Amino acid sequence: MKIPIKPLLFLILILVATVSAALSLNLLDLVVQGTLYSFGLQFSYEWAYPYWILLRTTQFLLGLISTVALLGTVYSYKSTSKKTFKPLLFTVAILTTTISAAYTLTRLDQIVHGQLYFFGLRFSYEWANPYWTILRAIQASLGFIVIVTIANTILPYTHYARKKQVQALKIKPTIKIPKTPRLISIPLLSVGALALTFSVIYTSSILAFIGLGLTLWGALLLYITPIHYVKKDLLNSSLISSLSAIDTLITSLDYQGKGIYMPPATLKEIKGGAVFIPAAKSTSLPSAEEMTEGKVILHNPNGIRLVPPGLELANLLEAEMKTDFTKVDLEYLQNNLSKALIEDLETVEDFEMQTDGNSVHTKMTRTIYNDLYKKEGLQNVCLRIGCPLCSAIALILTRTTGKPVIIEKVQFNKNQDTVEADYNIKEA
Amino acid sequence: MQFPLSLTDLSLWLAITAITLLATSELISPYYGQTNLLIEKRKLRKAALAIGILFMITVAIRIYSIITTP
Numbered sequence: 001m002k003i004p005i006k007p008l009l010f011l012i013l014i015l016v017a018t019v020s021a022a023l024s025l026n027l028l029d030l031v032v033q034g035t036l037y038s039f040g041l042q043f044s045y046e047w048a049y050p051y052w053i054l055l056r057t058t059q060f061l062l063g064l065i066s067t068v069a070l071l072g073t074v075y076s077y078k079s080t081s082k083k084t085f086k087p088l089l090f091t092v093a094i095l096t097t098t099i100s101a102a103y104t105l106t107r108l109d110q111i112v113h114g115q116l117y118f119f120g121l122r123f124s125y126e127w128a129n130p131y132w133t134i135l136r137a138i139q140a141s142l143g144f145i146v147i148v149t150i151a152n153t154i155l156p157y158t159h160y161a162r163k164k165q166v167q168a169l170k171i172k173p174t175i176k177i178p179k180t181p182r183l184i185s186i187p188l189l190s191v192g193a194l195a196l197t198f199s200v201i202y203t204s205s206i207l208a209f210i211g212l213g214l215t216l217w218g219a220l221l222l223y224i225t226p227i228h229y230v231k232k233d234l235l236n237s238s239l240i241s242s243l244s245a246i247d248t249l250i251t252s253l254d255y256q257g258k259g260i261y262m263p264p265a266t267l268k269e270i271k272g273g274a275v276f277i278p279a280a281k282s283t284s285l286p287s288a289e290e291m292t293e294g295k296v297i298l299h300n301p302n303g304i305r306l307v308p309p310g311l312e313l314a315n316l317l318e319a320e321m322k323t324d325f326t327k328v329d330l331e332y333l334q335n336n337l338s339k340a341l342i343e344d345l346e347t348v349e350d351f352e353m354q355t356d357g358n359s360v361h362t363k364m365t366r367t368i369y370n371d372l373y374k375k376e377g378l379q380n381v382c383l384r385i386g387c388p389l390c391s392a393i394a395l396i397l398t399r400t401t402g403k404p405v406i407i408e409k410v411q412f413n414k415n416q417d418t419v420e421a422d423y424n425i426k427e428a
Numbered sequence: 429m430q431f432p433l434s435l436t437d438l439s440l441w442l443a444i445t446a447i448t449l450l451a452t453s454e455l456i457s458p459y460y461g462q463t464n465l466l467i468e469k470r471k472l473r474k475a476a477l478a479i480g481i482l483f484m485i486t487v488a489i490r491i492y493s494i495i496t497t498p
Contacts, residue, residue, distance in 0.1 A: 199431070199432055200430065200431055203430060204432055205432040205433055205437065207432075208431065208432045208433045208437075209433070209437075212441060216445060216479075220449075220472075220475055223468075223475060224469075224471045225467070343457065343469075344470075
């Protein structure tokens, strides 16, 4: 039978931490009940009773942590075949016990550093230094238990959530599925808030730092969680059908011309867009009247008028850049389009744009639409009117220049994973 | 009962956190090809800048207290 390593590792770590904490507690007791008598401490049941009660309680809580961890491991080992593994109960139990142990330890420290001075104890670094070292060691062990417990709870949950998402999608993931940051952030926030509260109650700067750190990262993870997530496969799958329909249409009509992106002046609305594919290899344009009529099949010259695949992407880029493309120039695009494409929308890894008179050359590395170029049957669309990204850039160019734009050449380099496109700005 | 950290402690903590976050947000920037990391990078940068500004505020408070203390 294959024994799962992770629960065992968790148990070993917890046991090591509790044993080291228990040993350190015994050393602490030796300092208090041995060394301190050499520094003037007088024995009295007044301080000894609460001290012993707190010492025994801390020892009992350490034992309880080990027992709960052991039970949790046995439970997780037994339920590995089941899908509904819920270690949250054990986590809460261990965390509560650990925090209680930390509390009793603080009370113990208060007795030593408070009450014992009334029973003849004189302060000296000779006993205080080893005492503080041992106390910090116990606190570090307790902190370690908290961290290991939280990590042990989060890992199976994220693994389970990931498995469920993959099963729901029924397809192999090509990029990382989010590891449910909310599951991490909520325990972090809760423990952080608790630590901050205790830091105020017991005036502990260590607890305050722990609390601040945990609260910050909990809040941060909650804040930076993606609002919406769409798989790349899903994006391409939904695009292929519509692009394939356009491709079939162009092929069946046997239209030879390259797509001409029409300027906003020839359209009904400024945020709209139209690409005209002439029947012949000419670049003569239809009249503005014919374009504004909204017909699909045009006769003067013969051709077809389509909504470009990158129309909404162009509008989205306009919104992201908080600008109006009709009011900017090519230089502005050259300086700012790369930021919007790379940083804001994360559609490409690298983007270059060069202008030379009426020609514009773009080079995009690893676009999210690269797979479309590898797909059979989409060549007509991708090479004549461009992929959604090339189409969006053509639309942006036509809005900026106010002139028709033709995608002269689209070249996909499989080895470098780049798409290079040449646009020609046609004089109206 | 009082909050155990002084302004200096908070200032140091904010400085370290801000540097960590700013460095992280820079390293995971899409400019370095990190386009498949599923976190809101702009939000992370905003958070880093916000913490950086908080640190600057603590510095300003300290400068003010140094100037005004006779």
